[in-house]
Amino acid sequence: MIIRQPPKYLTSISLLALILPARCQPGEPNSPGLPLVINTWGGPFTTATDAAYTHLISSPNSSAISAVEIGCSACEAAQCDGTVGYGGSPDENCETTLDAMIMDGTTMNTGAVAGLRRIRDAISVARRVLEHTRHSLLVGDHATQFAVENGFLEEDLSTPESRARCEEWKRGACQANFRENVLPDPRVSCGPYTPVRGGQEIGQMESSFEKRAGGEVGDFTSHDTISMVVIDKSGAMASGTSTNGASHKIPGRVGDGPIVGSGSYVDGEVGGCGATGDGDIMMRFLPCYQAVENLRRGMTPTEAAEDAVHRMLRKYPAIQSGIVVVDKEGGHGGAASGWTFTYSLRAGEMKATEVITVPPLNPDPKEQHDL
Helix, strand or coil, rough: CCCCCCHHHHHHHHHHHHCCCCCCCCCCCCCCCCCCEECCCHHHHHHHHHHHHHHHHHHHCCCCHHHHHHHHHHHHHHHHHHHCCCCCCCCCCCCCCCEEEEEEEECCCCEECCCCCCCCHHHHHHHHHHHCCCCEEEEEEHHHHHHCCCCCCCCCCHHHHHHHHHHHHCCCCCCCCCCCCCCCCCCCCCCHHHHHCCHHHHHHHHCCHHHHCCCCCCCCCCCCCCCEEEECCCCEEEEEEEEECCCCCCCCCCCCCEECCCCHHHHHHHHHHHHEHHHHCCCCCCCCHHHHHHHHHCHHHHHHHHHHHHHHHHHHHCCEEEEEEEECCCCEEEEEEECCCCEEEEECCCCCCEEEEECCCCHHHCCCCCC
């Protein structure tokens, strides 16, 4: 299991944010009005909330889809917590690559990029995929080629800080990493690796992340995603995500951020969802699709989020996850596991963004199943 530390800003989050309720009591309306912007995490991620909300109230041509792009772009430019935008989460080759997705809740159209190289504006490229192609997802160098064709500047996404971080990781025998069932032992070596073949040997191998999950090795801080849902003044909805992925990932790895239904999902007839956490596991459950369908079945936003998280906890009791759900009227709630999660909200006539704290759910021992 991958162990991720809560974002650095949580150590200094305000007392006000900590005491804000994670949910309203059953039956209580909790919509602060429209327009509405809601996204994963507080701290530096409120930059995105404020940028999207300002667009919605100040631009005569504002729209939910534009607000999502503007909000996520603000986070990319600010390098929110080092987990969004350029200069963060270098892979094994010390390169930063980006994932992003944007979705229109009216048409259900989506655009996404994954493993985007040498282009800073991932969410804006994703919107070009949505608006100028009949595809949903472009990846790697071909996504870069598409971006350049659409006028985006090609440039190095690494920074001196990200390169130094990667070199330090290499000097530490590449710990931790995402390799398993390979030789040399990924717990003590940087490779190059060769797959281990043969039943008993594979069974005896233990990944470095499983070792860390047992607390035998030091901390490993990986990544978070900004995942945003917007409702504009007309009631139209959109959602989007942006991330630089998991630190020290195997080059080519794609997480849950650009996957429709996992990192985010929105249906303007029902509501929307944003998610963050252990993306390699979360994408197996499509938690945001599940949460929105839960709304359709009549659950409250909090109930919808908690059900989606419990589905993951039954199979992966140590999973770290955070989900925020909003219905089409602006009612909202969240759920989390493995860490204390926060989400940011600004809506209606609110003068400032509020940060809502969501304590982690505990796995139910009766419902856990071994894989």
